[in-house]
Amino acid sequence: MACVIASVSHQREPCSTSNIGSHGECRQPFLVKKKRINVVGRGSETDAMLHLPSENRVPKQSIGAFGTITPSSGDQLLHVNQAAARSTGAQNAEESRRESDMPRQVMSRALDVSRVLSRRESVRSVLISQRSKMPGELLRVCSRDRLGVGNGSMMDLSFPDLGEDAALPVLPGSVQARLDYAEHTARRRATSMLILSAVFGLLGFLVAAGLGMWRTYAGFDHEMNLEGLPFPSGQSYWPGSVSEMVNDPRTPSGKCWKCFQLIAAISLWLSWYPWELRNVYVGGGVKLCSSCHLRHAMPFLHARTFIPPIGMLMVVLIPIASPAYEDFEDTFASYIHLSGAVLMLGGHGVFEFYTLAYAEFVHIEHKERMIRWIFCLLCLFNGICFFTTGNVGSHAGLCCADVRRIPTEMDIASARAHGHAGIAIRNELARESGTTMLYDTASGRYLALKYVSYWCEVFAGFSMIAGLATIWFYAPERKIQLSDELPGVYSEDEESSEEE
Template sequence: MTSKEPRCNELPMESPQDETADTTSVLLASRSSSYLLIGTLCGIIGGGFSSYITYAYSSEYSRMLNMEGERFPSGNPYWPPSVSNMVNDIESPQGKVWLCFMVTSAFLAMLSQYPFTFPNVYIGNDVPLLPFVARAFPSCFPNGFMSMMSARTYLPQIGMLMVALVRTTPRNVWRPAQNATTVFHTGGAVLWIGVALYTEVYTLAVSKVAAVGKTERRLRWACVVLALISASFYIVSGILSPDALGLCCDVEYRPVTMATVEKARANSAFSIAEQNLILMEGAHFTPNATAPLYMGMYNSASGGALVMIMLGFWGEAGAGAFMLLNLIVIWYFSENRRVQLPDSLTDELEAVPFKAEPLMLFSAGMVPSGVP
């Protein structure tokens, strides 16, 4: 009877007592853990601190003055309806913080390759991202366009970059050209949150390979559920307007005239006067513009409309925050962060003995046979 030939990605092992890990594999596992932690913390700082700046300094005059250079009649500052709207100006304090940390977060998470190196995330490279594509086109897309692990490694991070770099703008300057970029911003959000949720649900609910403990599983499910609830608030607020629900009172826009410009100047609101002139120019050369395009903001939201705007804003922020917290949970319970590195790297790079976690070897392309 012929013996079974080991597959190319299998590492023969004599006994658990004799297991050792290749030094390169150990270094890659440790580096992956560090990249994921630092990248996730950057994402939390970018989203959290930019929101803090927006909230803590909401009483600044620039957010309290309307198109005439006077305080909003509602008495409330202008509150952006989305995180992207909040950071659309990359020269603003919150815009600078957001862009810096979110771009850094995306690249570090991508470099970590954590779906291939973390035992509690690894599900096997034979799981397709889109099973129906694999069934419909088995010869062209045997892995359903791409494997689920590859998708989890790259797509959410690419989506984060798209959201950070392709930003939205306030409604009164939402030009047709700007509207054409919405597909990239929205697509980025789907890649970032949608793909991350989809792959995480599969890992927790379907996969028999991922090594996930009971406590970790509960915490990760909690992050998934809270992210879904948060995202639903944002989606509802984006689809339904306060007026459609009979809520008062939404942001009020009015046409800009030279009288508006002069009144803003008389109130020493010179930057607002300049913005009014730009809006007037756009309205003059685009007579068929749909309101509120090229109109000035006369009053900020209040009452039920403000509550709805705030729910949408914090819903979007919460969806991203809970997915980042999910990565913190994954990192905390992973064996990768406990890997012991060698005291020194000699020319011969001696192997480092430790209790070999089977999935620790994925980063080196080696998978022990018999691993469930």
């Protein structure tokens, strides 16, 4: 449907002595200064302006109801201009001839506009008649919001027809129906992939932490040092991070961690939620380090879309090496792993902080903003504590850290003497390769610091996942309802085959 609005302004010039008739009447004709026609389609506005120069004078009785110029008026105006041309020289005659062609052009354009206005009622009646036949279709209302009034539109706000437009359906198979379907599915897909990422990310942390703790405490009686004896500290070995706990992909915890986190990373990447959700979208003009005045700075939307899932994939696919088998290559891979953790946790926290604190065009409810602030700050705080405690524990010289050493012949013999042939074999392999084996576990302050580092990483991951779930819960796009049928044009043969 098209909403067509037309307005015509008429103006009469002051009567001069040359325009006074024989009976004293003023023969000054009306002037059509401007005719404005607004043709508004589905969500778009087109302005058609008809300008008539003041020199082309049209009598009042020749102006139609919509400001159109009748053919008789064009002939009369042509006659007037030709008479004026004969009374002047050759130069004035040429100018008059050009001016005489203008009313004919204006008349043609005005007649075209009149046809558009006449079609308006016929199109409206046809669409309204079809409305009862399509009860399940989406309806469009030609309202002020739909027409864009107040957002740079030149339409008159007081025009009475704006309140009389009826709700009209979007025809199945039309371009508008297909565009609506594409937009709605993209936004619903974003919400679905976002909550899928949050669910599997949560499962990854829960399963990894649960199986890791069960393995640590349930297998305490079976853990022996390189001599085949219980650890002198009396404590079971506790890893310093979740990554260290699940670094072996052959263990159940390592398998579950890799599976769940890989699904979460891919789902988060494919969701493109910063582009589709109004409570995250900050605008296309925001760039990273905008104050640096970089010419080719990375857009904020690209960074939030790519950096956290890439960091998550780096954490999953590049496991951290065990402290017993660290060499230069393992240390280098561990730094890449930690860089991925910074991109995942730190990237999410920083992007969310900017969105909540500085974004101008994002739409966030008050309650949603408070909840997201809590999870954002928790993610940043726990992430900083995780990296800080991990470095402090290894450089502060606290008592008492894990003790590792290369096995000796006495250690191998002791393991065999206590009935642990497997430990003796591992000791022989470690001795040949120069790898250290665990002799005693951490205790005291160092063990407490390892607990803090581990649980800070866990809570940072939980805070990130909870923030994503909050975005999904308050996103209005997750409530979009799609039509019952796919929009498209199908042939009669296809429809008949479906019915059979």
